[in-house]
Amino acid sequence: MVMQVLDVDFEPPRKRAGMEVKMEARNLNLWFGQTHVLKDINLKIYRNDVTAIIGPSGCGKTTLLRTFNRMCELDGARVKGEVLLDGRNIYDCSVNVVKIRRKVGMVFQKPNPFPMSIYDNVAYGSRIHGITSREELDRMVEEACVRQPCGMK
Ligand SMILES: Nc1ncnc2c1ncn2[C@@H]1O[C@H](COP(=O)(O)OP(=O)(O)OP(=O)(O)O)[C@@H](O)[C@H]1O
Numbered sequence: 001m002v003m004q005v006l007d008v009d010f011e012p013p014r015k016r017a018g019m020e021v022k023m024e025a026r027n028l029n030l031w032f033g034q035t036h037v038l039k040d041i042n043l044k045i046y047r048n049d050v051t052a053i054i055g056p057s058g059c060g061k062t063t064l065l066r067t068f069n070r071m072c073e074l075d076g077a078r079v080k081g082e083v084l085l086d087g088r089n090i091y092d093c094s095v096n097v098v099k100i101r102r103k104v105g106m107v108f109q110k111p112n113p114f115p116m117s118i119y120d121n122v123a124y125g126s127r128i129h130g131i132t133s134r135e136e137l138d139r140m141v142e143e144a145c146v147r148q149p150c151g152m153k
């Protein structure tokens with residue numbers, strides 16, 4: 001089964017009224033070997049909005065998410081088309097992949113903690129973004145683990 005997301009022409013009208021496009025897939029195709037997994041995906045992701053991608057198991061949801069920070073390349077996928085982040089194609093050869101992956105995070109379906117404490121795992125992302133204050137990290141870790149389990153407010 002392959003994934004087909006409706007073209008932007010089919011978006012509800014409210015999306016067109018002054019909302020900033022943060023990320024956009026344009027004619028995005030992806031193959032694993034001979035298997036054509038993503039076919040001509042055209043999709044806009046808006047800033048400060050929640051976008052849900054829904055479909056049956058194996059239709060390509062995770063694969064699509066992995067194209068948004070070029071993680072799919074790690075599995076040897078072949079990608080054609082564009083993914084724009086703030087208007088810039090992240091598949092340009094001049095793009096720094098590490099910086100893209102730092103900006104575009106992903107929470108995996110199956111948790112895979114690094115071999116260190118849970119505190120250090122939770123604080124990891126904030127630390128690599130330059131937050132060093134123990135007080136601030138304590139607050140963020142507590143917020144993530146205790147006050148908002150499952151990311152719910
Ligand atoms: N690393 C890979 N190498 C080869 N094929 C892969 C790889 N990752 C995914 N696929 C194939 O790509 C297709 C889409 O898989 P994907 O994991 O993106 O689906 P999904 O919609 O996220 O499924 P689920 O709802 O079960 O999480 C499947 O046919 C899968 O077997």
Ligand SMILES: [Mg+2]
Pocket residue numbers: 061062063109
């Ligand atoms: Mg998945």
